[in-house]
Amino acid sequence: MRTQSPPIDPPSDDKRWRIVNATMRRHGYMPRALIETLNSVQQAFGYLDEDALRYVSAALHVPLSKTYGVATFYHFFTLKPGGAHTCVICLGTACYIKGSADILQALSDHFDVKPGQTTADKRLSLMTARCIGSCGLAPAGVMDSVVIPRLTAAEAIAKVEELVKDGHG
Amino acid sequence: MDMDELENIAAHEQAREAQYAHRVRVCVATGCLSVGAEAVQEALEHHATPKGKHHCLVMGVGCMGLCGNGPLVSVDPAGVMYEKVTPDDAPDIIDSLGAKPVARLQCDTNAPFFTRQVKIVNENSGIIDPEHIESYIAHGGYSALVKALTEMPPHDVITQVMDSGLRGRGGAGYPTGLKWSTVAKTPNTIKYVVCNGDEGDPGAFMDRNVMESDPHRVLEGMAIAAYAVGASYGYVYVRAEYPLAVARINKAIRQAEKMGLLGNNIFGTSFNFNVEVRLGAGAFVCGEETALMASIEGKRGTPRPRPPYPAESGLWGYPTLINNVETFANIPPIIRNGATWFASIGVGRSKGTKVFALSGKINNIGLIEVPMGISLRDIIYDIGGGIPDGRAFKAVQTGGPSGGCIPAEHLDVPVDYESLKALSSVMGSGGMIVMDDTSSMVDVARFFMEFCMSESCGKCIPCRVGTVQMYHLLSKFSNHQATQRDLDTLERLCDMVKYTSLCGLGQSAPNAVVSTLRFFREEYQERMIESEVAHG
Numbered sequence: 081m082r083t084q085s086p087p088i089d090p091p092s093d094d095k096r097w098r099i100v101n102a103t104m105r106r107h108g109y110m111p112r113a114l115i116e117t118l119n120s121v122q123q124a125f126g127y128l129d130e131d132a133l134r135y136v137s138a139a140l141h142v143p144l145s146k147t148y149g150v151a152t153f154y155h156f157f158t159l160k161p162g163g164a165h166t167c168v169i170c171l172g173t174a175c176y177i178k179g180s181a182d183i184l185q186a187l188s189d190h191f192d193v194k195p196g197q198t199t200a201d202k203r204l205s206l207m208t209a210r211c212i213g214s215c216g217l218a219p220a221g222v223m224d225s226v227v228i229p230r231l232t233a234a235e236a237i238a239k240v241e242e243l244v245k246d247g248h249g
Numbered sequence: 250m251d252m253d254e255l256e257n258i259a260a261h262e263q264a265r266e267a268q269y270a271h272r273v274r275v276c277v278a279t280g281c282l283s284v285g286a287e288a289v290q291e292a293l294e295h296h297a298t299p300k301g302k303h304h305c306l307v308m309g310v311g312c313m314g315l316c317g318n319g320p321l322v323s324v325d326p327a328g329v330m331y332e333k334v335t336p337d338d339a340p341d342i343i344d345s346l347g348a349k350p351v352a353r354l355q356c357d358t359n360a361p362f363f364t365r366q367v368k369i370v371n372e373n374s375g376i377i378d379p380e381h382i383e384s385y386i387a388h389g390g391y392s393a394l395v396k397a398l399t400e401m402p403p404h405d406v407i408t409q410v411m412d413s414g415l416r417g418r419g420g421a422g423y424p425t426g427l428k429w430s431t432v433a434k435t436p437n438t439i440k441y442v443v444c445n446g447d448e449g450d451p452g453a454f455m456d457r458n459v460m461e462s463d464p465h466r467v468l469e470g471m472a473i474a475a476y477a478v479g480a481s482y483g484y485v486y487v488r489a490e491y492p493l494a495v496a497r498i499n500k501a502i503r504q505a506e507k508m509g510l511l512g513n514n515i516f517g518t519s520f521n522f523n524v525e526v527r528l529g530a531g532a533f534v535c536g537e538e539t540a541l542m543a544s545i546e547g548k549r550g551t552p553r554p555r556p557p558y559p560a561e562s563g564l565w566g567y568p569t570l571i572n573n574v575e576t577f578a579n580i581p582p583i584i585r586n587g588a589t590w591f592a593s594i595g596v597g598r599s600k601g602t603k604v605f606a607l608s609g610k611i612n613n614i615g616l617i618e619v620p621m622g623i624s625l626r627d628i629i630y631d632i633g634g635g636i637p638d639g640r641a642f643k644a645v646q647t648g649g650p651s652g653g654c655i656p657a658e659h660l661d662v663p664v665d666y667e668s669l670k671a672l673s674s675v676m677g678s679g680g681m682i683v684m685d686d687t688s689s690m691v692d693v694a695r696f697f698m699e700f701c702m703s704e705s706c707g708k709c710i711p712c713r714v715g716t717v718q719m720y721h722l723l724s725k726f727s728n729h730q731a732t733q734r735d736l737d738t739l740e741r742l743c744d745m746v747k748y749t750s751l752c753g754l755g756q757s758a759p760n761a762v763v764s765t766l767r768f769f770r771e772e773y774q775e776r777m778i779e780s781e782v783a784h785g
Contacts (some may be wrong), residue, residue: 085647114547119489119528146548153549153706154530156489167374173646173682174608176696210533210700211451212490215682216280216316216615227283 088138089133090156096124099100104139114150118157127158163198163205165243168222169236172211180219184208186233187240203244250509250516252395255386259507262387264551269306272325273297275334276375278461279454279493280615281319285335287322292339304668305346311462313375315362317614322550323375323749324350332356351557361631361684362613367594367620369602370578374462379497382504385465391510393584397473398516401584409435410580412588414600419445419536419573420648420677421753422599425741428570431560433477435568440480442471443571445541445580446487446494450649451700453680455604456574458616460487460494463578464501468511468524474523478570483524484547490531499526533650533704537752540706551708552752573678576602596622599665609646611684612637619664626660640685644768648677650704651757652698653764654690673764675757690769691776695723697761705754712755715746719762723744726776733739736773740766 090097101193116241117140121132128151137147146156148186151157187206191199193221198205214220219227221236223243228236254445265274275281275290288312297305313321318332322342331342331354341351368374377384377451385391397406411426432440444467448456460467471483487495502524505511513521517579527545534540535550542564544550563569579601585593592600600622605628608614612634625645636642644654653674655662666676684693702716722739725731743759743766750756766773 110549112545115530115544116528116547119530149549150547154532156529156531160751173649173680173696174452176451177609177684177688181362192341193643203660209490210449210531211453213448213454213457214283214316215279215454215606215680216281216319218608218614220283227279229284 083167086136091135099124100136104128106138109140111140114140114142114147115154118151122157127160127161129159152228160198163202165203165224165240166205166207166222167236167243168207168209168212169195169241170209170212170214170218170220171230172209172213172215172218174215175211175219178219180231183219183221183233183236187236190237190249191244193241204240252392252399252516255391255395258383259387259389262383265438266387268303268624269293269348270303271305273305273307273342273346274310274313274323274325274375275307276311276319276321278312278458279491279614280312280316281321282493283485285318287321288336289322289334289339292336293322293343296339296343298387298407300343300611305343308378309377309380310376312371312373312458314366314371314617315356315613315615317608318622321356321375322354330356330358331774334751360634362615362617362634363633365627365632367494367602368616369582369591369594370459370466370575370604371462371616371618372467372582374458376763377463379462379464381502382465382501382508382510383487387465389585390465391469393581394472394476394501394510395516397476397584398518398520403433403477403479406473406584409583409588410676411475413583413591414588414595414598415576415579415583415591416599416666417573418603418678420675422652422676425572425576428560428572429474429478431558432480432568432570435561438570439567440478440484441564441567441569441571442475442478442480443545443559444471444483444574444577445536445538445571446485446498446573446574447489447529447536447541448491448678449704450535450651450678450680452606452608452646452682453678454606455616455647455679457491457494459578459605460491461576464494464497465505466578466581467574468496468501468505470687471524471581472511472515472522473580474570474572474577476520478568480570481521481523483522484527484564486527486529486535486541486545488531490529494528495528502526532706533700534706534752534754537754540572540752543570549706551584551706552754554751575679589712596663596665598667603664603676603679605679605681607633607681607683608667610636610640610685611683621665622663624661624663625655627661627692628664628681631685636683636685639683640687643684643686643688644690644693646682646684646693646761647680648675648757648760650700651675651753652677652680653760654693655764655766656768661716661766673760673767674677675760679735689727690765690772691723694765695720695727698723698758701754701758705758709747709749709751709755711749712751715742715750715755716758717759718742719759723762726773729776729778731773731777733777748781
């Protein structure tokens, strides 16, 4: 089992790399820690850029091709930075039956952004979810990690307007 | 730690709770939290404090079931439940303790939604505080593990599980005891126990609820399994989309380790069991056991052919026992109460209870636990309270993307593994989505095919290409552009994908199409070019 410090230095002196290093250290820099490590990069930085993939590959002794393969296989990982705010519309069955596809379409039209993408001004990412498990509250959405129950299209647009207008982020 | 110590902890915690004249429980599972349960809990605590030291205990607890009407609050010993509670209601609730309940918030606990349920898996859900191990121990927690470790040799544990008739709750229904005995029989010294908490079916949240509301139950079930099969290491594989479940399982592991209920030499025996959480990263196919193991190993989650089964060659080539969250949650009560007790619940070859997530166009939305063999009609009209807005029932979808749609004429069918399979559906993990006459069955089939198409891992051709072709054909129906030839091709593809795909995802991908074609064929025909011409 390898337990020494990472063989290379992080891409930058950003303090968030310490969190990533801690994850790798906890797993003894074993290649099997790849998904856990990518998870902690994504949690710390919000997305996985090329520098991050190269660094994790080298530190865990995993070929870059394999790291890239894993990073693109799982929906949870994203290689592009998201917008300042995120609106997720659940497209699970219960939400779908209650019209979440129409809500998504309305948001997409109103903010001129395709599902899964970020607006040109980087203010908003419009995402979809397979099922957030809040079926009792269908149709549901998640706005900056707050679950919003029983949405209507008009309500969703108003909530997102509010979110985006907000000067923060 | 031994039995006496465990009983001491239980007695101490029971006494602590009994000190209070009233116990007010607030659901703090995901459903209620997202409609403001945390603020309700704070407000209740705020108003309870001035009433004196032992007047009222405000507890955060797990799911109470009626998720559509949250936040839910229950009051003990009055036996009252309140629904849609807001922080402004807190003073009224606190003032009402020991007097008349607050009528405007009251939820009828004598309704069939509550009275017709039989709770085994969810027996503690909504009662104990999931973040305190003492609360679980006070309700009999970990006593099954002590019993197994100190009174039963491993093969006795397996015999109990086998005799109970418990079958896998992840969907396929493989006999749990048989799986355990296969792993136990392998001579390896290194074995693994894996808990499948990658609940990916849209419309299913049963496993999330167990992990959030009673995480120790899952760990206890895993530890008993590990003892029975001779494993000393376990993984809980949970979706990263369930942050609260992940946090609570992690907390539970730390608490159990601290008390010596997990770790080395548990209860002073030679049994060691260590558990770690592994996060899923959003791939539906990882619910398939071989794909799940690849994911734990840090690889892309693609399935591989079986045999060899994980029971012989699993994680890193070692024998591995994989069971679903709900399956493990059934183990402690089986060991505590015996196989005969468990086998007395349910029907035929389907024993015990099943938890369902009831949602869609139905009045009572939430989690229910019912004995196997209950009819779909009883679930939908009695427990579920029927269809809202005076609409007519059209179909109920069970089993997620692997399942099918069951129409009104089959509502009297008993809910068991075999009966649902005969209707081109599956028990699945337990999602149950009710549709009324506004839903188009062709669109529903297309919705599920889109799901399977984008979740296909791409390893085998029938699934990778077949789902895409079926999706395009279904789109033609949706757009009223299909021909008789498209219908024939669709049916042929259903057959081909079902019988030639590598794993369960592909093999069951056509189910939604097969069942809707079987029961709602006219909807497909109405959307063909010929029929449009015929109808002018």
